[in-house]
Each structure stands twice: as C-alpha cells, then as structure tokens.
Amino acid sequence: xxxxxxxxxxxxxxxxxxxxxxxxxxxxxxxxxxxxxxxxxxxxxxxxxxxxxxxxxxxxxxxxxxxxxxxxxxxxxxxxxxxxxxxxxxxxxxxxxxxxxxxxxxxxxxxxxxxxxxxxxxxxxxxxxxxxxxxxxxxxxxxxxxxxxxxxxxxxxxxxxxxxxxxxxxxxxxxxxxxxxxxxxxxxxxxxxxxxxxxxxxxxxxxxxxxxxxxxxxxxxxxxxxxxxxxxxxxxxxxxxxxxxxxxxxxxxxxxxxxxxxxxxxxxxxxxxxxxxxx
Amino acid sequence: xxxxxxxxxxxxxxxxxxxxxxxxxxxxxxxxxxxxxxxxxxxxxxxxxxxxxxxxxxxxxxxxxxxxxxxxxxxxxxxxxxxxxxxxxxxxxxxxxxxxxxxxxxxxxxxxxxxxxxxxxxxxxxxxxxxxxxxxxxxxxxxxxxxxxxxxxxxxxxxxxxxxxxxxxxxxxxxxxxxxxxxxxxxxxxxxxxxxxxxxxxxxxxxxxxxxxxxxxxxxxxxxxxxxxxxxxxxxxxxxxxxxxxxxxxxxxxxxxxxx
Numbered sequence: 316x317x318x319x320x321x322x323x324x325x326x327x328x329x330x331x332x333x334x335x336x337x338x339x340x341x342x343x344x345x346x347x348x349x350x351x352x353x354x355x356x357x358x359x360x361x362x363x364x365x366x367x368x369x370x371x372x373x374x375x376x377x378x379x380x381x382x383x384x385x386x387x388x389x390x391x392x393x394x395x396x397x398x399x400x401x402x403x404x405x406x407x408x409x410x411x412x413x414x415x416x417x418x419x420x421x422x423x424x425x426x427x428x429x430x431x432x433x434x435x436x437x438x439x440x441x442x443x444x445x446x447x448x449x450x451x452x453x454x455x456x457x458x459x460x461x462x463x464x465x466x467x468x469x470x471x472x473x474x475x476x477x478x479x480x481x482x483x484x485x486x487x488x489x490x491x492x493x494x495x496x497x498x499x500x501x502x503x504x505x506x507x508x509x510x511x512x513x514x515x516x517x518x519x520x521x522x523x524x525x526x527x528x529x530x531x532x533x534x535x536x537x538x539x540x541x542x543x544x545x546x547x548x549x550x551x552x553x554x555x556x557x558x559x560x561x562x563x564x565x566x567x568x569x570x571x572x573x574x575x576x577x578x579x580x581x582x583x584x585x586x587x588x589x590x591x592x593x594x
Numbered sequence: 595x596x597x598x599x600x601x602x603x604x605x606x607x608x609x610x611x612x613x614x615x616x617x618x619x620x621x622x623x624x625x626x627x628x629x630x631x632x633x634x635x636x637x638x639x640x641x642x643x644x645x646x647x648x649x650x651x652x653x654x655x656x657x658x659x660x661x662x663x664x665x666x667x668x669x670x671x672x673x674x675x676x677x678x679x680x681x682x683x684x685x686x687x688x689x690x691x692x693x694x695x696x697x698x699x700x701x702x703x704x705x706x707x708x709x710x711x712x713x714x715x716x717x718x719x720x721x722x723x724x725x726x727x728x729x730x731x732x733x734x735x736x737x738x739x740x741x742x743x744x745x746x747x748x749x750x751x752x753x754x755x756x757x758x759x760x761x762x763x764x765x766x767x768x769x770x771x772x773x774x775x776x777x778x779x780x781x782x783x784x785x786x787x788x789x790x791x792x793x794x795x796x797x798x799x800x801x802x803x804x805x806x807x808x809x810x811x812x813x814x815x816x817x818x819x820x821x822x823x824x825x826x827x828x829x830x831x832x833x834x835x836x837x838x839x840x841x842x843x844x845x846x847x848x849x850x851x852x853x854x
Contacts, residue, residue: 371727400729411724414716425728428735 322348324481324513325370329379331537332365339365341537342379347481352507352514354524356559357534363517364408366534367483370515371405372396383481401429404474404512408486410466412458418445418469419454425476444472447509448502464495468502475506481513482506488520496520500527521560525549533559616812622733623741623811630738637739637746644705644740645747649754651704652697656688656755659696660762663687667763668771678777682785684763685756689786689795690851693756695843698802700755701748702835706810709740710831713814714824722815737815741807748803749796756795794850801842806835 325347332340339362347353355363368374369381372388381388383399391399412421422441426432432440445451448468458466467487474482484503488496504527507514518524524531531548533541533556541548541556548556557563630637667683713736716722722732760782767773786792810831817827 373723373726397729397731400727403727405724405727407720407724409719411720413721413724414719425730428728428730 324349324384325515326382327366327370327379328382330366330369330376330381331378332362332369332374332376339537340369340376343534343537343539345532345539347513347515348530349513350507350511351529352504352516352527354516354518354528354531355534356517356519356521356524356531358519358559361534362537363519363534364485367405367485367515367517370481370483371400371403401425401477402480404476404479404482406467406470406474406482406484406487408489409463410458410470412461412466412470412473414458416458417454418450418456418458418461421458421469422454422473422476424473429477440476444476445469447475447506448472449498462495464491464498467491467495467499471499471502471506475510475512478510479512481515482510484514484516484518486518487516488518488523496523500524503527519559521562525560612816615816616808619812619815620808623737623808626731626734627738627742629734630742636735637742640739640743641747644701644709644743645751648701648704648747648751651700652751652755653758655696655700656693656758657762659692659755660684660688660759660764661766662762663692663759664763664766664771668767668773677773679781680763680767680773681760681778681782684767685760685782685786686791688756688759688763689791691843691847693759694752694795694799694802695839697752697755698748698799698806698839699836701744701751701802702806702810702839703832705744705747706806706831706835707828709744709807709810710814710817710828711824713737713740713811714817714819714827717815717817718819718821718824737811741811744807744810745800745803748806749799752795752799752802794846797850798843798846801846802839805838805842809835809838 323346325345327343327345330340330343330345331338343366345355345366355366357363365374369376370383370388372391375389380390384402386395386399388396388399412418413424416424419441422444423437426437426440430437442451442454445454448471450465450468450472453461453465453469458469461469471487482503487499487503491499500523503514503516506512516524516528525545525548528545530544531542532539533548535555541551541553543551548560551557551560663684664680667680667687668677671677671679671683713722716736722736725732725735764778768775768778813827813831813834817823
C-alpha cells in the first residue's frame with residue numbers, strides 16, 4: 316500500500332516513550348491513511364496500547380511526535396486537545412462502560428456532554444447507533460446485564476456516537492467467543508467504511524485481524540519489526556512475523572524467560588539452599 | 595543507622611510529595627467546579643447517594659448518643675442537685691462537639707469510603723480514561739460533584755444528628771426519668787447561643803465536610819487500579835479522615851471557644 320503524506324490522518328514520527336527509566340517505544344514511525352483500517356500487532360507488553368495512548372494525548376512522548384489531522388498532539392493545550400478528542404472514538408479493552416448508566420445513557424453520554432441537541436433527537440440517534448451494532452433492543456439494560464461481546468458492541472456504539480474521524484480499538488477481540496469475535500470484527504470494518512473514518516486496531520488476534528484490516532504493523536520490544544498489507548504479511552518470511560502469524564511457541568520470542576545463569580547452575584543452587592536449610 | 599534514617603527520610607518526603615499532589619488536586623477540583631454548580635442535578639444526585647443514604651445511620655446514632663448523654667448527664671447532674679440543667683448539657687455537648695464530630699466520623703465511614711471505592715473502581719475499569727478520551731474532564735464530571743455533595747451534606751447531617759440527639763436526651767431525661775419538661779426546654783433555650791454554639795458547630799461540620807470529601811475523592815483518584823489498591827485506598831480514606839477530623843476539631847475548638 317503506498318501512502319502519500321497528505322493521505323495520512325495520523326502520522327507518527329521517530330516516536331519514543333519510556334515509563335520512568337523503562338523504555339517502551341524506541342523511535343517508531345507509522346502512518347495511518349484516511350479511510351483505512353490499520354492494525355498494530357505484537358505480543359503483550361510490546362507497547363501497542365501505549366501507542367494508542369500517545370495518539371490520544373493521554374501520554375506525552377519522550378522524543379518524536381504524533382500528528383493527528385496535521386496537529387502535533389503533545390503540543391496542544393488542554394482545550395485544543397479536548398477539541399481534537401471530540402473527533403476521536405476509542406474502544407477500551409473491556410468496554411469501560413459507565414456502570415451507573417444504562418446502555419442508552421452510555422451511548423447518549425457524549426451527545427449530551429458536547430451538543431445542544433434536543434432529547435428527542437438524541438433518542439433517535441442513540442437507537443440508530445445501537446441498531447448499527449445490533450443492540451437496539453438492549454437499550455434499557457444496565458452494563459452488568461450484558462455479556463462480554465454485548466458490552467464491547469455497546470462500547471463500539473458509544474465510540475461512534477459523534478461520528479468520529481478516527482476510531483481506536485484497544486484489544487477489541489480479547490476474551491470473546493468465536494461468534495462475538497466475528498461480529499465485532501465485521502462491525503469494525505463496516506462502521507469504518509460507513510463513517511468514512513480511519514481505524515487503528517491494537518490486537519494480538521492474528522486470524523480475525525487479517526480478515527478485516529488493510530495494513531499491519533508488527534511491534535516487538537518497542538520497535539517496528541515488520542509491516543505490510545495482509546498478503547505481504549501472510550507471505551512474509553521474517554522469523555518474528557512467521558512465529559506470530561502461525562502461533563509457534565518458540566522462535567525469536569523465546570519460550571523460556573531469559574535467566575542470568577544456566578538451568579544446571581540453578582538446579583545446583585536450589586539443592587545447596589535446601590541442604591543448608593536441613594542443617 | 596544510616597539505613598534507618600534514610601528510610602525515615604524517604605517516608606517523610608514521600609508523605610510531603612503526596613500532600614503537595616493532594617493540594618494541587620484540590621485546587622484543580624475547585625477550579626473545575628463550574629460544571630458541578632452549573633449542572634446542579636449532577637451534585638444533587640451525589641447528595642442523594644452520600645447524604646440521603648447516610649440518613650439512617652446518622653439519625654439512629656444521634657438518637658442513641660443523645661439517650662446515653664441523657665443517662666450519663668442526669669447521673670452526674672443530680673449529685674449536685676441541678677438535674678434540670680440536663681437539657682443544656684445535652685444540647686451544648688451535641689451542638690458544639692458530638693454532633694459535628696461523631697456525624698463526621700460516621701459520614702467518613704459510610705459515604706467517604708463509598709466515594710473512594712466508586713472512583714477507584716472507575717479508574718480500575720478505565721471509565722475515567724474513557725471519559726478523558728471522550729473529551730470530558732473526569733475532575734469536572736466525576737470528582738467535583740462528589741466533592742461538593744459531601745461539603746453540602748455534612749452540615750445538614752450534623753444538624754440532624756444533633757436534633758435527633760436532643761430528642762434522645764428528652765426521651766430519657768423527661769419521658770423516662772421524669773426531669774421537668776419546662777426546665778429541660780427553657781434552660782436549653784436560654785443557654786444555647788445561636789452564634790456562639792450553633793453557628794460554630796455548623797462551621798465545624800462544614801470544615802469536616804471539606805476534609806472528608808477531599809480525602810475521599812483524592813484517595814479514589816490516586817488509588818492503584820487493582821482490587822488491592824482500591825481496598826487500601828478505602829481504608830486510607832477512613833483512617834486519614836478520622837484522624838484529620840479529630841485534629842481539626844481540636845484546632846477549631848481552640849480557636850472558637852477559648853476563653854468563653
């Protein structure tokens with residue numbers, strides 16, 4: 316996929332981030348073209364969610380920048396950042412629905428906070444959004460009455476409440492049964508195309524992602540180790556991509572947690588300690 | 595020795611840092627209180643949860659504290675032949691001290707802990723992050739209404755506690771023991787000063803309301819987003835609030851009633 320600079324809604328340049336002294340991202344570059352669904356994949360703890368938080372302005376980079384719609388996110392003041400966020404939607408890993416509000420009120424939340432629309436119009440819009448995710452009939456339920464898949468779909472309806480230009484998904488497939496997983500995957504693609512939005516999907520679910528995304532970035536230890544279209548990724552011979560796509564237990568990501576001493580030395584140390592304890 | 599001093603120093607500086615952070619948090623809450631005051635229905639909803647739902651424990655406790663005061667007060671006063679002053683003793687004890695302090699301690703346990711747990715769980719389940727990403731400031735939308743609800747509820751609850759306590763004292767002193775009803779009420783009316791006693795009591799409970807609400811919302815917002823973190827934050831709210839109430843009560847009493 317060729318990406319002309321003007322086509323990109325989000326552009327990440329030389330981005331680094333560290334929690335205190337622990338580096339999470341090291342000089343990554345990414346582009347997210349308008350109208351496309353792009354996945355960021357990698358094993359747990361590789362910095363995928365951190366990337367989303369940097370795009371949303373919840374974290375500030377230690378180096379480099381994130382541009383969204385031409386604006387450098389970390390340089391925006393609070394009002395400008397909030398104005399930008401009104402044009403973004405985000406689906407959190409487990410939905411993050413407001414537990415003291417019904418499904419209806421969750422979806423209506425942003426409309427009530429950011430617009431002066433009359434309640435009758437909000438009512439129609441909320442039911443439309445819920446209809447789009449197949450949950451129109453569930454608008455009176457409370458979040459505690461929803462299954463995991465339903466909660467994720469309500470959160471999706473809430474994320475698209477104000478027709479955002481950018482939708483970010485943090486592990487949208489985590490913990491879902493195969494049917495819910497397929498429904499959520501399909502919704503991500505359909506809603507993106509219907510709204511003319513751009514979607515960023517952070518996930519480690521390879522098979523579902525390959526069905527719905529246009530482009531994939533693989534991140535490992537804070538760096539991009541591979542990228543490409545679905546066909547390119549499937550055909551890739553890169554060891555990390557191969558291990559990830561085909562779910563191999565050992566490879567560039569080792570099965571064993573690295574140790575400073577050998578297995579034999581550890582056995583001897585444990586035996587010595589036990590002997591000393593017995594007297 | 596060096597390690598001991600270093601550990602002590604680290605704990606002290608840690609506490610000072612946290613106090614500084616809590617002060618900035620209070621300042622941010624006050625700055626972002628516009629929504630809580632403009633859309634007062636948000637605050638009223640929280641007054642219902644923290645204030646109205648605390649009524650039972652406040653009223654029942656007030657009644658029993660007043661009844662105990664009636665019994666103990668009569669036992670002491672009748673030794674000096676001044677049992678008709680029972681109404682004064684009950685009313686002044688409640689309005690000046692027991693009303694604001696005991697109601698505040700109960701409010702910290704009942705509502706303060708609930709506020710901390712709720713905010714802590716909202717943080718742990720990413721509801722606060724979600725709100726931020728929806729361009730809604732959680733401090734304005736979640737924290738400020740809960741803070742002001744506590745500040746408004748506390749003086750009202752303390753007043754009800756005192757009123758119920760006086761009624762409890764009346765039940766035991768007049769109805770049960772047989773102290774003269776006219777003396778009970780008239781001496782109370784003559785001795786309890788509106789400004790000196792009642793207003794000062796209200797000021798105390800207002801200050802306690804600020805302290806409890808501040809600690810409760812801060813501990814929730816600053817809690818570790820785990821089950822253990824929320825549990826620790828809830829405990830800290832009750833312990834810190836209780837100690838802060840008692841310390842503040844001493845300072846306020848010293849300022850208000852010295853020489854009177």
